[in-house]
Amino acid sequence: MVFEIILLIIAVLIALSIVYSTARFGISPMPSSKKAYQAMIKxxxxxxxxxxxxxxxGWGNFVIPIAKRYPQRQIIGYEMSLxxxxxxxxxxxxxxxxxxxLYRQDFLTANLSTASVLVCYLFxxxxxxIKIKLQLEKPGVEFLISNNFALPSHQFDKVIQLNDFYKSPVYLYKLNL
Ligand SMILES: C[S@@+](CC[C@H](N)C(=O)[O-])C[C@H]1O[C@@H](n2cnc3c(N)ncnc32)[C@H](O)[C@@H]1O
Incomplete structure (x- = not known):
């Protein structure tokens, strides 16, 4: 009985932690879909x-497979949800x-100038x-790949439309800010 209560308390704490970070950062740690992941890799x-x-x-669903796929490339993830x-x-x-x-840090306060490519699945x-940060700081990033959401006032260079219910887009921007 005590064991079940401890498990229940842990489950409630996990749920609360996710609800809190979702409310604070405007999005849950939901991973990109398999189709989106494949498009982003392409x-x-x-x-x-x-x-x-x-x-x-998020939970590393993107950074972990890409770190395995590109052992010669440096992969960095910023995530605020504990x-x-x-x-x-x-x-x-x-x-x-x-x-x-991996850093537990708000990417809006991070130095992005070490990146060649930014990847995101946000809102x-x-x-x-992100647009304002890139314009103000001009970090010299070459590419931005965004699952589903466009970068405002920028023309994408490529878009892959997923074969899903919403025909979701995955955008590639070449940044020359
Ligand atoms: C939809 S998930 C995407 C996860 C992963 N990138 C993927 O594509 O599978 C978005 C994540 O961004 C995190 N996030 C949102 N705003 C953030 C910020 N300013 N700094 C760090 N992480 C943030 C959220 O906590 C959430 O886990």
Missing amino acids: LIDETGSGPIIDLGS LPCLISTLIKHALGLKNLT PAAMDK
Whole structure:
């Protein structure tokens, strides 16, 4: 009985932690779909060999497979939600992914100038903030790949429309800010 109560308390704390971070950051740690992931990989294949930053890396569903796929590339993830950040960090260590660095930090306060490619799956208000950050800081990033949400006032260079119910877009922008 005590064991069940402890499990229940842990489950409630996990749920509360996710609800809190979803309310605070405007989006849950829901991973990109398999189809979106495949489209993003296709676009990443066109971006050379420079470092990749995932803006909001969630549970690591994107950064972990890409760190395995591109062992020669540096992969970085920023994630504010505590539990997804902890779990993805544990998996990174368990798999010994030396080219993957995960930070529990707001990507809006991060130095993005080390990145060649930014990847994200966010929401319109966050895309606005990314646009302003890129314009103000001009970090010299070459590409932005966004699952589902466009970068305001920018013309994409490529779009892959997913074969899903919403025909969701995955955008590639070449940034020359
Ligand atoms: C929809 S998930 C995407 C996860 C992963 N990138 C993927 O494509 O599978 C978006 C994540 O961004 C995180 N996030 C939102 N705003 C953030 C911010 N300003 N700094 C860090 N993480 C943020 C959320 O906590 C959430 O886990």
